[in-house]
Amino acid sequence: MSSRRDFIRKTAIAGTGAALAPKLSFGFDNFAGEKLKLGFIGVGLRGTNHLHNAIFRKDVEITAICDIDSNRIDIALKMLADGRRKKPEIYGKNEKDYLNLLENSDVDAVIIATPWLWHTRMAIDGMKAGKYSAVEVSASQTIEECWDLVNTHEETGTHFMFLENVCFRRDIMAVLNMVKQDVFGELLHFRCGYQHDLRGVKFNNGKDAYGKGVEFGEKGISEAKWRTKHSIYRNGDTYPTHGMGPIATMCDINRGNRFLSMTSHATKAVGLHRYVVNVGGKDHPNAKIKFRQGDIITSTIETANNETIIVTHDTNSPRPYSLGFRVQGANGLWEVDGNRIYLEGHSETNDEWDDATDWLKKYDHPLWQKYGEEATGAGHGGMDYFVMKAFVESAMQKIAPPIDAYDAASWSAITPLSEASIENNGKPQEFPDFTRGQWIKRKPYNWMKSEYNM
Ligand SMILES: NC(=O)c1ccc[n+]([C@@H]2O[C@H](COP(=O)([O-])OP(=O)(O)OC[C@H]3O[C@@H](n4cnc5c(N)ncnc54)[C@H](O)[C@@H]3O)[C@@H](O)[C@H]2O)c1
Numbered sequence: 001m002s003s004r005r006d007f008i009r010k011t012a013i014a015g016t017g018a019a020l021a022p023k024l025s026f027g028f029d030n031f032a033g034e035k036l037k038l039g040f041i042g043v044g045l046r047g048t049n050h051l052h053n054a055i056f057r058k059d060v061e062i063t064a065i066c067d068i069d070s071n072r073i074d075i076a077l078k079m080l081a082d083g084r085r086k087k088p089e090i091y092g093k094n095e096k097d098y099l100n101l102l103e104n105s106d107v108d109a110v111i112i113a114t115p116w117l118w119h120t121r122m123a124i125d126g127m128k129a130g131k132y133s134a135v136e137v138s139a140s141q142t143i144e145e146c147w148d149l150v151n152t153h154e155e156t157g158t159h160f161m162f163l164e165n166v167c168f169r170r171d172i173m174a175v176l177n178m179v180k181q182d183v184f185g186e187l188l189h190f191r192c193g194y195q196h197d198l199r200g201v202k203f204n205n206g207k208d209a210y211g212k213g214v215e216f217g218e219k220g221i222s223e224a225k226w227r228t229k230h231s232i233y234r235n236g237d238t239y240p241t242h243g244m245g246p247i248a249t250m251c252d253i254n255r256g257n258r259f260l261s262m263t264s265h266a267t268k269a270v271g272l273h274r275y276v277v278n279v280g281g282k283d284h285p286n287a288k289i290k291f292r293q294g295d296i297i298t299s300t301i302e303t304a305n306n307e308t309i310i311v312t313h314d315t316n317s318p319r320p321y322s323l324g325f326r327v328q329g330a331n332g333l334w335e336v337d338g339n340r341i342y343l344e345g346h347s348e349t350n351d352e353w354d355d356a357t358d359w360l361k362k363y364d365h366p367l368w369q370k371y372g373e374e375a376t377g378a379g380h381g382g383m384d385y386f387v388m389k390a391f392v393e394s395a396m397q398k399i400a401p402p403i404d405a406y407d408a409a410s411w412s413a414i415t416p417l418s419e420a421s422i423e424n425n426g427k428p429q430e431f432p433d434f435t436r437g438q439w440i441k442r443k444p445y446n447w448m449k450s451e452y453n454m
Pocket residue numbers: 001041042043044045046047066067068069072092094095096098113114115116118136137138163164165221222223225380
């Protein structure tokens with residue numbers, strides 16, 4: 001995720017249809033004509049980003065879209081028309097109209113990109129309706145919802161994919177390649193998080209999604225409409241998976257390893273109030289609001305294989321964007337900040353960092369080597385191309401996706417467990433074993449393959 005601004009720019013262009021570059025016409029190499037019939041639930045900023053990437057896949061037909069905001073439907077329809085795609089069935093006359101989309105037999109699979117509180121219930125309904133269901137991050141907000149995802153997947157036998165795009169970022173996949181080739185040696189410690197100044201996202205002026213105004217809720221648009229309330233009512237890490245997902249793939253969580261327990265601590269809440277006062281003035285009604293969410297939330301997780309993972313949530317203060325990755329094993333470590341690697345006996349100078357660039361090139365993932373050029377331009381530096389590719393190709397064959405219901409449940413569980421730990425002065429919280437013991441024998445997903453249709 002190079003930057004939200006980049007994403008906004010691309011999505012805005014996609015909204016006008018001007019970015020429909022013919023170069024981005026991808027799909028199976030051996031594409032034989034069969035198409036995945038895809039429905040979209042939620043075509044806000046993120047949903048239209050996925051729609052943009054789906055339009056360019058030869059193996060996808062977009063048969064239905066649903067959104068309760070008719071402006072977003074209009075934008076999506078224009079994108080489809082500009083991409084010379086057939087008009088899909090439209091849904092969105094009320095908040096439950098997505099259930100009618102799920103009854104449409106012309107839909108094989110759905111992408112859900114709605115506000116967080118809808119994710120689990122929509123995904124569950126999707127699986128119950130037999131649709132291969134994919135949901136945006138985060139998947140679930142409570143431990144009960146995490147179990148609901150897993151239980152519904154097991155009861156229905158319908159596949160579910162969690163759309164954590166950062167798992168497909170080029171540097172992450174190169175480091176994953178290094179981990180799988182044992183370059184770092186036995187794994188010990190990881191750091192990750194979501195460190196992104198979202199003050200201009202949590203508030204806006206009701207017209208522009210980002211960077212202007214201090215309104216939210218009914219007076220805001222896009223994420224300010226729903227995301228900000230989580231900072232008022234909840235004190236915890238509400239967005240853990242961009243950081244946690246990539247690390248979980250590296251240390252095989254739910255596949256030979258699992259999260260055991262977690263402690264979390266929160267700083268005081270200063271940033272959002274300060275922002276409202278600075279931008280809207282001390283007399284603005286929102287200056288009276290007391291925000292619960294601490295500006296910086298720090299959680300430490302222990303795994304069954306005796307690794308530790310520090311996860312940071314930092315979205316209410318001025319700071320440059322970073323997911324703060326560190327991957328450390330017995331031989332050395334990679335840190336994203338500073339773009340640096342140190343490997344004992346292999347780095348140029350003893351006890352000094354190597355610039356990571358050449359290492360990351362050397363271990364570039366086969367998928368990126370093959371499709372990197374196509375991917376560039378698909379959004380978020382290309383990782384959105386790969387998350388869509390993984391989803392479509394897995395759904396076409398009705399096979400398990402790289403990131404499944406167990407992953408979604410255990411990564412998303414960080415949110416309620418962090419809230420419980422903070423509420424109890426940092427008391428350790430145990431992770432439920434969402435695999436019910438199966439993590440011992442589940443094999444790691446083969447992340448190193450160069451296609452998903454095999
Ligand atoms: N993976 C990423 O990089 C990334 C980036 C941005 C957002 N996201 C995630 O994507 C999701 C959506 O975010 P966004 O920025 O697009 O938000 P948004 O507010 O712009 O879009 C959400 C859309 O859902 C629609 N909606 C709400 N309730 C609905 C219902 N019951 N039925 C149908 N439509 C409904 C809204 O009208 C809106 O158009 C969030 O979970 C967010 O965290 C992920």
